[in-house]
Amino acid sequence: MAAHNHFVPISLLLGLYFFFLASLPALACDAGDRAVLLKIKARFQNPGKFTSWNESTNCCTWYGVKCNPHIDDGGRVTSLNYWNDGAASEGLSGRLPDELGDLPFLSDLSLANHTNLYGVLPLTLTRLNRLSFLYLPRNSLSGSLPSFLTQIRSLTFINLASNKFSGLIPPEFSNFPALQALALQDNNLEGVIPSTIGNLSKSFLPLALLLTGNMLSGNIPKELLAANWELLDLSHNKLTGDPTALFAANKATKYMDLSFNKLEFDMTGIEFPVKLITLTLENNMITGSIPAQINHLNDLLIFDVSSNQLCGIIPAGPVMDRFDNTHFFPNKCLCRSKVSCL
Numbered sequence: 001m002a003a004h005n006h007f008v009p010i011s012l013l014l015g016l017y018f019f020f021l022a023s024l025p026a027l028a029c030d031a032g033d034r035a036v037l038l039k040i041k042a043r044f045q046n047p048g049k050f051t052s053w054n055e056s057t058n059c060c061t062w063y064g065v066k067c068n069p070h071i072d073d074g075g076r077v078t079s080l081n082y083w084n085d086g087a088a089s090e091g092l093s094g095r096l097p098d099e100l101g102d103l104p105f106l107s108d109l110s111l112a113n114h115t116n117l118y119g120v121l122p123l124t125l126t127r128l129n130r131l132s133f134l135y136l137p138r139n140s141l142s143g144s145l146p147s148f149l150t151q152i153r154s155l156t157f158i159n160l161a162s163n164k165f166s167g168l169i170p171p172e173f174s175n176f177p178a179l180q181a182l183a184l185q186d187n188n189l190e191g192v193i194p195s196t197i198g199n200l201s202k203s204f205l206p207l208a209l210l211l212t213g214n215m216l217s218g219n220i221p222k223e224l225l226a227a228n229w230e231l232l233d234l235s236h237n238k239l240t241g242d243p244t245a246l247f248a249a250n251k252a253t254k255y256m257d258l259s260f261n262k263l264e265f266d267m268t269g270i271e272f273p274v275k276l277i278t279l280t281l282e283n284n285m286i287t288g289s290i291p292a293q294i295n296h297l298n299d300l301l302i303f304d305v306s307s308n309q310l311c312g313i314i315p316a317g318p319v320m321d322r323f324d325n326t327h328f329f330p331n332k333c334l335c336r337s338k339v340s341c342l
């Protein structure tokens, strides 16, 4: 009987304990953060997806909102994440509100595919000294790329792709101490790539730089060529000059796309990074012949050198044999074998 008498309060205690654990994810929202989110909702004119953003409920449960799971900072908003996968009219419209800078625990700001989200990046973002992910692709943001972003020392990932940013890449953009990826593709950026950008690769690897689909011109700076990129996409620009310093067997590069530029170099003596998985060089002015070392790129899955000025025999081997003629032709006088050269 005594044991049974004890059982009841213990199970009650356990029940309370599990109730307490279960309630952890729904930490009460910080009142200040909730007020800021409600202002942001109003600035966006109460978008349909934000009906759960109701002041009588816990803001940590609102659509697109996440709070810090650590009890010490519990209830502070750490993530605001809304990828619009529906019609443009269902997404956010208006400018990025200044109030975004008033969420001091924010580490992830991800708003993507909102065609009606326009205007410049607000200066108030510089107050977000915990921001790690600035992920704003496929919107209609415009203006120049602001060098003030470098004041956010915590940034590890910047994606501003497929917007309407214009002007030059600021030389200051080398100065992100923890950056691992900079994606600026498919904007209206022009001018030369600043030579300082090579300094980016002094931060952590793996490092990705995507500048494809802009109007960048001039030679690729030697500092960028010397750096060690895991992913480098400079395709679809107006870049000139000789990029051979990018190629060395011991570089870490896995993905390289230099296609659709005006690059001029002799490929004959080149050693490609042996970890390459994709290598696309089509539509340039590359001369010489394909080096036999290319058959050492065991991981190579995507390859294209078509529409260049290459000559000579394609070195037969386990890697080159993976690709049919469309990956090599047209070229100046390239051929599959001695017989087809005649």
Ligand SMILES: *[C@@H]1O[C@H](CO)[C@@H](O)[C@H](O)[C@H]1NC(C)=O
Pocket (backbone or CB within 6 Å): 051, 054, 055, 056
């Ligand atoms: C918030 O939720 C309460 C209770 O569910 C509801 O009565 C109220 O209309 C909601 N407010 C708004 C602004 O949606």
Ligand SMILES: *[C@@H]1O[C@H](CO)[C@@H](O)[C@H](O)[C@H]1NC(C)=O
Pocket (backbone or CB within 6 Å): 084, 085, 086, 087, 088, 089, 113, 115
């Ligand atoms: C992006 O938005 C468009 C409408 O503006 C929609 O058709 C498309 O499916 C969305 N794309 C993704 C990947 O969500």
Ligand SMILES: *[C@@H]1O[C@H](CO)[C@@H](O)[C@H](O)[C@H]1NC(C)=O
Pocket (backbone or CB within 6 Å): 171, 174, 175, 196, 199
């Ligand atoms: C690039 O790095 C070098 C060496 O670390 C440094 O001297 C130089 O000031 C840096 N340049 C920029 C623009 O950050």
